[in-house]
Amino acid sequence: MEEISFKPERSQYVYTFGGAKPVLTVKPGSVLRLWSEDAFNFALQSVDDLPSQKVDIRYVNPQTGPFYVTGAEPGDTLVLHIVDLEPARNFGASSTIPFFGGLTSTDRTAMLQQPLPEATWIYHVDSKRKEVGFQSRFGDLEFSMPIENMLGTVGVAPPGGEVRSSLVPERFGGNMDTPEMKVGTTVYLGVNVEGALFSIGDGHYRQGEGESCGTAIEGAMNSVILVDLIKGNAPMWPRLENDDYWMVVGSSRPMEDAWRIAQVESVNWLSQLLGIHYMDAYQLVTQVSLSPIANCVDTNYSVVTKIPKKILPKASAFDGMHQRLCDIAKLVK
Amino acid sequence: MEEISFKPERSQYVYTFGGAKPVLTVKPGSVLRLWSEDAFNFALQSVDDLPSQKVDIRYVNPQTGPFYVTGAEPGDTLVLHIVDLEPARNFGASSTIPFFGGLTSTDRTAMLQQPLPEATWIYHVDSKRKEVGFQSRFGDLEFSMPIENMLGTVGVAPPGGEVRSSLVPERFGGNMDTPEMKVGTTVYLGVNVEGALFSIGDGHYRQGEGESCGTAIEGAMNSVILVDLIKGNAPMWPRLENDDYWMVVGSSRPMEDAWRIAQVESVNWLSQLLGIHYMDAYQLVTQVSLSPIANCVDTNYSVVTKIPKKILPKASAFDGMHQRLCDIAKLVK
Amino acid sequence: MEEISFKPERSQYVYTFGGAKPVLTVKPGSVLRLWSEDAFNFALQSVDDLPSQKVDIRYVNPQTGPFYVTGAEPGDTLVLHIVDLEPARNFGASSTIPFFGGLTSTDRTAMLQQPLPEATWIYHVDSKRKEVGFQSRFGDLEFSMPIENMLGTVGVAPPGGEVRSSLVPERFGGNMDTPEMKVGTTVYLGVNVEGALFSIGDGHYRQGEGESCGTAIEGAMNSVILVDLIKGNAPMWPRLENDDYWMVVGSSRPMEDAWRIAQVESVNWLSQLLGIHYMDAYQLVTQVSLSPIANCVDTNYSVVTKIPKKILPKASAFDGMHQRLCDIAKLVK
């Protein structure tokens, strides 16, 4: 098993899916140990750093990658398994950016009102207790919360020659901002271009569902990731799997369309997994699926459909790929 | 403590919130033991019963109530605690109704396509194992799933003299269709008219988040409910509380607006619970809230915001009402 | 031909569709001369009158009616033709109401921002020149604009025993706020209850498409209206006809659903008018229909589909009803 460690230079950061040369070539079966910068590009280091003064909007959400996967061709399925995620810095940051977020007017949900107050919160990492510390910015409340590491952004190059900002969640994955992208999760992405050209980034030390104010507890991250490839079988939308759930992430606007995408793809997947008619799968998805919102702040909104494995008949997705990667992960970690 | 048992005659079923005379007067502090008919009004009793032939759209989602609560005035807060829910029949039913549901065009998301196939699924109740049995309608798969009883509909009379169909989820509660409306949950609803005039119904033996096909496992239900009243303090939108979460249910379209409602109300509630500035509350909701979709099929879509109690500083909502009702519930059950 | 003049007492104003006793019974073929109060209930009489201080939200958008139409039964088509509209007062008012309107957050598109400034604009009516005068509230610009009278609200009682606020646009018509509701327009509404129970109100001396700030130039209105009845043939959604267009008004959220409703109903109508397949009608609607937004501020958003008669083969809707009423209108005016 090949192991590759990679920490990009600042000049190697990438801000798009598509449109960038690969930084490395990796073989299916490899283990990647990757470092990624935070979504603010390390511009917010104290509560006095305000986004409008410090953040350069051209250089947000820097990605580590893209990686060229040997043998990956359009129509194939790129498989990534998250073995480990660890904060790579002793603090994370969150902030309210003028006219960005879920509970403010934006450049899209455009209104005439004044922006909300701008502010930055710094969360100190207690790696022993696996906690981050909240400090009120408009009062004096302080307390600690559990760290729950995740990656906001995992994606491949889009089809049709498109190049998309790393802020976008779409069919190609990207900035889905779902807390399900955590240790133990296997991600399946349809390959659109030769080599797949995947990248990752946007580490969160913790995030609620919806990412309401627009920014999670953003932090540099050390990620350990297994890479694999399935010839053909490309899913239409990103699929996730962990020990408990089969999942699909839909991304669009309005939010009901993101949900519909995740649901229709789940109906089709469940139909295939259990060998049943799509109407029976529709019925089962109705009675068993969970539907957490991932983000309601990005260029597209993302919604996850989760199908619980335990209460359904046993089935195997992608020929048992998830279990196989879990077994390897135990050796790697 | 006053105990009242009530099973409505068919002629007493009510199909609206508002516009109906109370069937009973109850005092705050009472225990109600209520029977409610299923949402199809018992029209689907076998897989051969199709909605278009058997269901009379004028008489769907029959409610048990309304109940006049002594002393309840506009601006007060009606409190209902769900002590127990038990299937009142040995089967539940679900069906696909032409042009109704989340993954089909509807009278609102109007399109020119043909409807999906119409079908009815019957789920037999195994009350010992607490399971319902799924039987494929387009194949031969059979298996059992855990029962997870909930009430689709809990609401009070709306303000402004409006009378709304029992299919509607709104500020007054109604057909919110959230799996959170289960045993152990306390519901807080703003009172709009004298006596509050609340009613309940739409029992589900189980439902996924979103209620994708439009109908859960619909079944007659025996509900045990504690009724209480808080003078004043009416919340803008329905609030729920259980041992683990403070919750708000927002209902509107598009779905992002339902989410925004639940989030803004949660920010305001959390700000009050912890005595913090709304911007700090916005930040905390961002990092800790869960956002499960309740339904994406009703007249309004409903989304829940859940604030986990455990990871936040200790706080008490509505003067500890939930804990008090839990204590009483133990004696009642 | 029966002529009825009616000016309601303040105590007779009605604030809902459904739920009110008829003020008068009228026969099909009658001419009604009606006076209606403005949507603010005459609360804003000078620029110093601010909505938050003067407007009682329980008593907005007062309707003149409801009228019981002899012989009208569910499934019939109520026909109203607008013969004349004249300002009944020498000024109209518009205002920005906190958290109400299209370019502000609202109770539905809920956000955390502060409200926009509250202000009232008074427009003086120059009935000779048929103009209203704009006076800047935050500067000193003054000029006159043409009066273009319309009725914001025309509707019947809803089905299913529902009672809806007069602020709501829906299948039953109501607060559609389309500038197409002007002199020369014939309205077709499906009857839901015996007698139809229609009412009108919400006179506008002028309104842009969208009614952006939430209030048009609101003014008391004298309306002359022909009433007729077609047995059966109830349209699903409000249809309008003038000399140039066949029109449908769809009302829902999000706005694309309002558009889809108006379009699907137009495809079906055009298919029937020209005796063509629905796919050919879809193709024609694609190439010829106009799609002005009516309102983007009410409980539902409303969008109009307009099919131009001139460029299509000659066809007659509802057996030539519009032409017949235009002929009568000439005699009445």
Place this chain on the structure above:
Amino acid sequence: MEEISFKPERSQYVYTFGGAKPVLTVKPGSVLRLWSEDAFNFALQSVDDLPSQKVDIRYVNPQTGPFYVTGAEPGDTLVLHIVDLEPARNFGASSTIPFFGGLTSTDRTAMLQQPLPEATWIYHVDSKRKEVGFQSRFGDLEFSMPIENMLGTVGVAPPGGEVRSSLVPERFGGNMDTPEMKVGTTVYLGVNVEGALFSIGDGHYRQGEGESCGTAIEGAMNSVILVDLIKGNAPMWPRLENDDYWMVVGSSRPMEDAWRIAQVESVNWLSQLLGIHYMDAYQLVTQVSLSPIANCVDTNYSVVTKIPKKILPKASAFDGMHQRLCDIAKLVK
């Protein structure tokens, strides 16, 4: 005045905004005589040509361009004036593509229903009468409709290194599909990259508002276009001007957001044009603006806000640019 004629080879067609090398360099003040292929890339030439068999989705909506405009820098305003549009072929085509269009489920508004019937309509051009002929595909109706030429797509390269499909309408213009893009219209687009890199295409011989079925009467087009440049002053969203209206095109989802964008930009523009406070501009836009839907079928939906010049005080946009180009156009045509 420099005149440039350009008809691209098939190999020169471009399918994106951004990501392509310029085909020509043009100076501000130039006249361009451009030929553009139809959106189907000439794949539909008879009613027997069905999209699923003939259209290659990778090669739809071919653009003529991009053109590098001398001196154009980010922050500048590219100005294009449409002098003339003439069909470059004797027929146009429209078709229903499976799961594409406004009155069908799509890959975004995902549902489980079967697609609508696929069909192609061919419209013969009668250039003398300026008419296209409709021929029913599911019956025998035939008649002629006036030609109303327009360009579906006009845009510049996007910012941030993005490359977007030519099917997308956005801030950079693109596939806005508004019938306002016709002879006599001046377009103002913010420049994002050096040289602006604009292109045009997607000629329509006629289109209704909304482009319901997803395709207008698509045809090859000869366009005469004046190119000019304003240093600085880049508008946030595409602005259009003709003799009667100042216009803004907003593009997003859901449709109310497209409307909000166009409205807020119009409020800001009108505020600047008349030198008035934004709240007075909000009030005026409320009472005078027209809001036709442009498309409800593309990646983003587009809505136009039109401010009528005639009823407002005289004002001049961009230093009288539109009038100046109209004067030049008379000489060119």
